[in-house]
Amino acid sequence: MSTPLRVETDGPVQVWTINVPEVGNAITGPEVIAGFETLVDAVNQDNAIRAVILTGAGKIFSAGGNVKEMADRQGMFGLAPIDQRRAYVDGIQRIPRALGRLEVPLIAAVNGAAIGAGCDLAMMCDIRIASQRASFAESFVTLGLIPGDGGTWFLPRAIGYARAAELTFTGERIDADTALEWGLVSRVAAHDELLSEARALADRIAVNPPHALRMAKRLLQESVSGSLESTLAMAAAMQPLAHHDTEHEQRIARWRTS
Numbered sequence: 001m002s003t004p005l006r007v008e009t010d011g012p013v014q015v016w017t018i019n020v021p022e023v024g025n026a027i028t029g030p031e032v033i034a035g036f037e038t039l040v041d042a043v044n045q046d047n048a049i050r051a052v053i054l055t056g057a058g059k060i061f062s063a064g065g066n067v068k069e070m071a072d073r074q075g076m077f078g079l080a081p082i083d084q085r086r087a088y089v090d091g092i093q094r095i096p097r098a099l100g101r102l103e104v105p106l107i108a109a110v111n112g113a114a115i116g117a118g119c120d121l122a123m124m125c126d127i128r129i130a131s132q133r134a135s136f137a138e139s140f141v142t143l144g145l146i147p148g149d150g151g152t153w154f155l156p157r158a159i160g161y162a163r164a165a166e167l168t169f170t171g172e173r174i175d176a177d178t179a180l181e182w183g184l185v186s187r188v189a190a191h192d193e194l195l196s197e198a199r200a201l202a203d204r205i206a207v208n209p210p211h212a213l214r215m216a217k218r219l220l221q222e223s224v225s226g227s228l229e230s231t232l233a234m235a236a237a238m239q240p241l242a243h244h245d246t247e248h249e250q251r252i253a254r255w256r257t258s
Contacts, residue, residue: 005018015199021057028069033094033095036099044102048210050210052104061108100124106124107129108125108127109129110194115137116147124150130189131191137174138167163182212248
């Protein structure tokens with residue numbers, strides 16, 4: 001039986017592939033949810049990993065929830081409302097919490113459709129690169145649902161309130177070029193070159209010292225929801241750690257002789 005999250009490590013870069021194409025790389029399964037938590041915790045404890053790429057197996061990045069299970073009222077979708085609320089908290093909402101504590105840069109290589117919670121999953125990443133075949137839809141309302149996984153928090157921060165509202169209220173799909181124009185992705189790649197472009201970016205990131213990368217990411221996260229004062233205070237506390245890191249000293253020494 002294949003693992004729902006396939007992991008490949010090449011030097012300082014790790015690639016995570018959602019590997020359940022038979023259900024559209026749905027991310028609501030308990031094995032996928034627990035898999036994300038396990039991978040995040042492992043990377044956070046491994047200073048050799050400096051960047052992670054997230055992609056999907058097959059033609060789809062992620063279709064989000066398992067709509068067949070919804071239609072059949074299986075699993076959490078067959079629960080009473082009060083129990084279903086708990087199932088969201090203890091289920092899919094564990095993914096944004098896990099990715100929120102991932103210490104290294106996370107690059108989404110969106111290889112195909114990113115729909116519903118799959119779109120939100122891409123928004124949880126630090127950087128997004130899209131294949132020319134990629135598309136994005138915050139499609140919950142078309143099924144009479146709302147984003148239950150944090151999409152209303154992530155999407156406005158990625159593309160601004162008005163465009164996030166347009167996607168959320170219409171549920172309509174946009175293509176990769178529109179996603180680029182709106183700032184939802186930072187670049188569009190030829191489909192066959194998507195992973196190589198994501199890897200090239202990861203390599204450019206990974207040449208930098210691991211502690212500096214992890215602290216820089218934490219400061220960026222703080223800037224999203226914190227104040228200027230809290231960000232400055234955190235930077236003041238972190239910078240002395242960077243100044244006394246061995247790699248900083250080595251790089252300063254190389255600068256002196258360059």
